[in-house]
Amino acid sequence: DQQVKQNSPSLSVQEGRISILNCDYTNSMFDYFLWYKKYPAEGPTFLISISSIKDKNEDGRFTVFLNKSAKHLSLHIVPSQPGDSAVYFCAAREGSNYKLTFGKGTLLTVNP
Amino acid sequence: DAGVIQSPRHEVTEMGQEVTLRCKPISGHNSLFWYRQTMMRGLELLIYFNNNVPIDDSGMPEDRFSAKMPNASFSTLKIQPSEPRDSAVYFCASSPSVAPEQYFGPGTRLTVT
Numbered sequence: 001d002q003q004v005k006q007n008s009p010s011l012s013v014q015e016g017r018i019s020i021l022n023c024d025y026t027n028s029m030f031d032y033f034l035w036y037k038k039y040p041a042e043g044p045t046f047l048i049s050i051s052s053i054k055d056k057n058e059d060g061r062f063t064v065f066l067n068k069s070a071k072h073l074s075l076h077i078v079p080s081q082p083g084d085s086a087v088y089f090c091a092a093r094e095g096s097n098y099k100l101t102f103g104k105g106t107l108l109t110v111n112p
Numbered sequence: 113d114a115g116v117i118q119s120p121r122h123e124v125t126e127m128g129q130e131v132t133l134r135c136k137p138i139s140g141h142n143s144l145f146w147y148r149q150t151m152m153r154g155l156e157l158l159i160y161f162n163n164n165v166p167i168d169d170s171g172m173p174e175d176r177f178s179a180k181m182p183n184a185s186f187s188t189l190k191i192q193p194s195e196p197r198d199s200a201v202y203f204c205a206s207s208p209s210v211a212p213e214q215y216f217g218p219g220t221r222l223t224v225t
Binding site: 032034036041042043044045046049089093098099100102103104105 | 116143145154155157160162167168203205207212213214215216217218219
């Protein structure tokens with residue numbers, strides 16, 4: 001029973017264009033969401049997060065949008081760069097629970 | 113700033129052998145997590161320590177797995193005896209207090225033949 005789902009295993013975009021990575025969740029008790037980026041042979045790196053009391057959080061080229069009614073969040077990367085090519089994981093936390101539940105990831109390829 | 117340090121980076125062992133994975137969390141972080149990543153199951157939390165005390169080990173797959181945190185700067189994950197299905201990448205992560213962001217080490221790729 002996957003509580004956090006990333007339905008697109010892969011995404012390919014052109015350099016300079018927008019990358020949109022999607023994530024759906026089923027647990028309405030999740031109150032904090034995070035995105036991680038992972039390069040091969042490295043550990044996941046924290047990228048950006050959003051609390052459930054917000055609907056948008058922006059950090060440079062990265063913006064996360066949260067739609068609580070749809071139980072959906074997305075990560076926008078604008079403009080995309082070849083160095084953004086990596087696997088992106090969506091993760092969620094329930095209340096004060098320490099535990100993060102991860103999606104299975106989306107492989108983003110940014111073509112020069 | 114040193115990040116989370118894990119050793120070894122790669123481990124190849126034969127079925128039945130004992131395997132010990134090591135982790136040094138970021139200084140000042142008082143929460144430590146061990147994860148396992150496989151193609152089938154993705155990233156799974158195995159065990160969580162807070163202030164060196166195991167809080168939740170419900171993700172540990174079997175009694176063959178054990179974890180310790182003797183002090184704030186060191187943790188081990190042991191598999192004894194190892195089996196081929198234990199082959200995976202094992203990550204250690206740490207976080208400060210109750211901050212939701214966790215910071216991952218580079219992982220240990222374990223292959224059990």
